[in-house]
Amino acid sequence: MESTTLYALFFFFHLYLSGSSAMQHGKKTQHQPCKHLKFFFHDIIYNGKNAENATSAIVAAPEGSNRTILAPQNHFGNVVVFDDPITLDNNLHSIPVGRAQGMYLYDKKDTFYSWLGFTFLLNNTDHQGTINFIGADPILVKTRDISVVGGTGDFAMARGIATVMTDAFEGEVYFRLHVDIKLYECW
Ligand SMILES: *[C@@H]1O[C@H](CO)[C@@H](O)[C@H](O)[C@H]1NC(C)=O
Ligand SMILES: *[C@@H]1O[C@H](CO)[C@@H](O)[C@H](O)[C@H]1NC(C)=O
Numbered sequence: 001m002e003s004t005t006l007y008a009l010f011f012f013f014h015l016y017l018s019g020s021s022a023m024q025h026g027k028k029t030q031h032q033p034c035k036h037l038k039f040f041f042h043d044i045i046y047n048g049k050n051a052e053n054a055t056s057a058i059v060a061a062p063e064g065s066n067r068t069i070l071a072p073q074n075h076f077g078n079v080v081v082f083d084d085p086i087t088l089d090n091n092l093h094s095i096p097v098g099r100a101q102g103m104y105l106y107d108k109k110d111t112f113y114s115w116l117g118f119t120f121l122l123n124n125t126d127h128q129g130t131i132n133f134i135g136a137d138p139i140l141v142k143t144r145d146i147s148v149v150g151g152t153g154d155f156a157m158a159r160g161i162a163t164v165m166t167d168a169f170e171g172e173v174y175f176r177l178h179v180d181i182k183l184y185e186c187w
């Protein structure tokens with residue numbers, strides 16, 4: 001008799017616990033970002049003719065391809081290193097507020113897909129510091145979420161989500177990304 005009561009007690013205690021953790025989960029999803037920033041960055045891939053203006057270079061290509069033209073099969077196997085200007089609007093010729101530096105690599109054969117690893121270096125009157133990004137980029141999807149994994153300066157210990165959107169894509173040489181950054185941890 002006593003053990004049945006004990007069992008019932010445990011059962012209800014367990015219900016109580018799972019109920020309260022669900023409530024905590026509900027609260028979490030309502031969190032508002034502590035910082036919300038929007039930028040554009042511009043990538044001009046070196047194509048053998050635009051050395052003067054190019055901001056990125058193919059540094060690795062699969063066997064049979066070269067580092068001037070992105071590889072067939074959705075560029076699978078290419079690795080690109082970039083140092084791109086960041087602007088507040090979508091104009092390539094606006095005064096940059098920082099640089100986006102890092103790399104992307106193409107990692108899917110049957111569709112355009114890449115993996116991003118880069119840093120925003122911001123050094124202007126509004127923001128000073130760096131923000132680090134990592135994530136999978138299914139390029140053909142309209143909005144892609146990648147992780148903000150850290151930062152320095154104004155963005156020390158930053159964590160959050162950046163939504164990446166392709167704002168322009170011209171030939172195989174120029175593209176522009178719109179990045180909407182929501183930080184959920186700010187110091
Ligand atoms: C570099 O950019 C400038 C300004 O947009 C443009 O006038 C020039 O034609 C470009 N040069 C090359 C080699 O693409
Ligand atoms: C690179 O490969 C492309 C495509 O196969 C070819 O058209 C181009 O001439 C090659 N460029 C060099 C510098 O080998």
Ligand SMILES: *[C@@H]1O[C@H](CO)[C@@H](O)[C@H](O)[C@H]1NC(C)=O
Pocket residue numbers: 123
């Ligand atoms: C930021 O800009 C200032 C003024 O141009 C410069 O003195 C400083 O070295 C820059 N800091 C970094 C980290 O680039």
